[in-house]
Amino acid sequence: MVSFKELGLVNTREMFAKAIKGGYAIPAFNFNNMEQLQAIIKAAAETKSPVILQVSKGARNYANQTLLRYMAQGAVEYAKELGWEHPQICLHLDHGDSFELCKSCVDFGFSSVMIDASSLPYEENIALTKKVVDYAHQYDVTVEAELGVLAGVEDEVSSAVSHYTKPEEVVDFATRTGCDSLAISIGTSHGAYKFTPEQCTRDPKTGRLVPPPLAFDVLDAVMEKLPGFPIVLHGSSSVPQEYVDMINKYGGKLPDAVGIPEEQLRKAAKSAVCKINLDSDSRLAFTAAVRKVFAEKPAEFDPRKYCGPARDLMTELYKHKIINVLGSDGKA
Ligand code: G3H
Numbered sequence: 337m338v339s340f341k342e343l344g345l346v347n348t349r350e351m352f353a354k355a356i357k358g359g360y361a362i363p364a365f366n367f368n369n370m371e372q373l374q375a376i377i378k379a380a381a382e383t384k385s386p387v388i389l390q391v392s393k394g395a396r397n398y399a400n401q402t403l404l405r406y407m408a409q410g411a412v413e414y415a416k417e418l419g420w421e422h423p424q425i426c427l428h429l430d431h432g433d434s435f436e437l438c439k440s441c442v443d444f445g446f447s448s449v450m451i452d453a454s455s456l457p458y459e460e461n462i463a464l465t466k467k468v469v470d471y472a473h474q475y476d477v478t479v480e481a482e483l484g485v486l487a488g489v490e491d492e493v494s495s496a497v498s499h500y501t502k503p504e505e506v507v508d509f510a511t512r513t514g515c516d517s518l519a520i521s522i523g524t525s526h527g528a529y530k531f532t533p534e535q536c537t538r539d540p541k542t543g544r545l546v547p548p549p550l551a552f553d554v555l556d557a558v559m560e561k562l563p564g565f566p567i568v569l570h571g572s573s574s575v576p577q578e579y580v581d582m583i584n585k586y587g588g589k590l591p592d593a594v595g596i597p598e599e600q601l602r603k604a605a606k607s608a609v610c611k612i613n614l615d616s617d618s619r620l621a622f623t624a625a626v627r628k629v630f631a632e633k634p635a636e637f638d639p640r641k642y643c644g645p646a647r648d649l650m651t652e653l654y655k656h657k658i659i660n661v662l663g664s665d666g667k668a
Pocket residue numbers: 366392393394395430431489490491526615616
């Protein structure tokens with residue numbers, strides 16, 4: 337058993353309380369490798385933003401759980417080295433799909449876990465979430481739960497359509513599970529294709545797809561039922577068209593990739609939404625930068641020469657999100 341406190345990490349409790357009061361949201365960035373982690377920590381340290389490092393089950397399998405823990409511990413030390421005296425870094429399991437996985441992460445030094453039982457029937461979601469909460473809280477590890485279903489892939493769970501969270505369920509769910517935060521479904525989804533072209537309109541000037549708005553009425557109703565309770569938005573990448581264009585220009589194929597417009601995320605961040613999940617945007621930045629190097633310098637074969645530019649572009653992306661979208665700069 338390793339406590340997250342020994343690793344210099346923090347849970348989400350205080351982060352979220354401050355974010356709700358301050359009208360901003362904490363960035364939750366997924367990472368799978370060293371370059372992403374370096375970029376996240378550099379961006380957070382330079383902007384003095386609290387940050388959540390998210391690890392999916394897939395990331396844990398990809399990178400190895402032991403290595404990941406030491407990477408997170410290393411991230412705290414790296415942040416200090418960058419001049420961030422008291423880094424506020426949370427290590428969080430993204431989309432945990434079983435009690436065993438959540439327990440293993442708690443035992444391994446994670447400071448927060450998500451139990452995603454949103455695809456189960458309501459009562460089973462409550463029972464599994466409560467079991468995780470009861471275990472995690474013994475070690476002061478905070479727990480995120482989910483109600484409602486996002487379209488797209490949630491690790492091994494996939495759904496073609498989304499089901500918005502039912503506001504009438506949230507009080508019962510939060511009370512009976514004791515969860516610390518709640519991920520809700522209001523029209524976001526995972527990946528780089530959040531809406532089909534049929535669900536969008538087209539900007540006549542640019543020819544770009546314009547997505548439909550998020551269901552802010554559902555968010556408002558949830559906030560009314562659970563005043564001051566921390567709400568989480570998954571699937572919040574904006575799919576920056578400059579990266580999509582770069583990828584397509586340098587040999588990729590991402591036709592009609594579309595995300596959540598940043599002005600909608602800005603609006604959400606000012607509300608009780610205090611954690612915004614971003615993964616796809618970082619993947620796009622990484623891929624765009626690597627493809628550019630490969631296309632322009634076909635003789636290059638030193639990974640540092642293409643992973644380095646990818647890291648720089650991700651750092652720029654994370655800083656942009658922190659400063660211009662979530663508003664979490666200067667809050668740590
Ligand atoms: O919610 C999904 C995250 O983007 C993690 O994706 O399961 O492919 O690591 P992954």
